[in-house]
Amino acid sequence: MISITRHFILLGAAGLLAGCATDRSIGLAPEVQVTKLEELPAPRGEISYVVGLQEKLEIEVVGAESLSGTYLTDIDGRLAFPLIGVVELEGRTPSEASTLIADRLRGKFLLDPQVRVIPEEFPVPSISIGGQVKKPGSYPAVGRQTLLRVVNQAEGLTEFAKEDDVLVLRTVDNQRYIGVYNLRAIQRGNYPDPQLFPNDIVMVGDSPERRRIDALLQLLPPILTTAAILISQR
Numbered sequence: 308m309i310s311i312t313r314h315f316i317l318l319g320a321a322g323l324l325a326g327c328a329t330d331r332s333i334g335l336a337p338e339v340q341v342t343k344l345e346e347l348p349a350p351r352g353e354i355s356y357v358v359g360l361q362e363k364l365e366i367e368v369v370g371a372e373s374l375s376g377t378y379l380t381d382i383d384g385r386l387a388f389p390l391i392g393v394v395e396l397e398g399r400t401p402s403e404a405s406t407l408i409a410d411r412l413r414g415k416f417l418l419d420p421q422v423r424v425i426p427e428e429f430p431v432p433s434i435s436i437g438g439q440v441k442k443p444g445s446y447p448a449v450g451r452q453t454l455l456r457v458v459n460q461a462e463g464l465t466e467f468a469k470e471d472d473v474l475v476l477r478t479v480d481n482q483r484y485i486g487v488y489n490l491r492a493i494q495r496g497n498y499p500d501p502q503l504f505p506n507d508i509v510m511v512g513d514s515p516e517r518r519r520i521d522a523l524l525q526l527l528p529p530i531l532t533t534a535a536i537l538i539s540q541r
Contacts, residue, residue, distance in 0.1 A: 432505035439468035472512030
């Protein structure tokens with residue numbers, strides 16, 4: 308497997324885009340390396356909560372009352388903690404945040420710190436979907452969610468959706484992954500419907516070709532428009 312510095316882009320099976328001449332403009336940033344995986348890695352266990360932005364956290368350091376208390380992450384998901392300074396908590400689970408703070412305290416300030424991070428409120432786990440769907444937004448991640456189910460919850464695709472350019476963004480162990488899926492191939496049963504997890508982000512691409520056809524149809528007389536629609540649907 309290729310060593311990855313920051314991001315993965317998933318290309319290959321499970322309804323992913325086949326190689327073609329069309330430039331999808333994905334993976335061009337210098338910190339992104341492209342690799343080929345069979346599927347997006349699943350989160351460890353059933354992680355449904357990660358620390359967010361401007362969020363209140365109750366942090367307890369056992370045996371160190373002066374360090375324990377209520378803290379607030381900033382707009383970047385960072386938190387200023389006594390003795391150790393700023394820690395990056397956004398996107399981490401409470402367990403990961405606890406380990407990070409304990410590791411920073413260990414040795415220099417405390418011999419064997421025991422840290423607990425408890426969110427003030429647990430938000431309902433959700434999956435976000437945007438782009439060319441009729442009702443973009445966040446939807447509850449209840450039960451076993453899949454890509455098709457989330458698209459259906461968003462009331463389906465718009466007329467300008469690009470069905471073979473559907474992205475699923477997922478972060479696992481602070482590593483970002485991007486999967487590129489062909490929704491039509493999944494709908495036809497050519498590939499399995501991929502499972503989605505809390506905190507996944509789905510983006511449905513836009514089709515410039517369909518927009519050009521629509522603009523052209525606006526210029527045609529009604530009788531020719533009907534014929535053009537029939538031709539375009541073949």
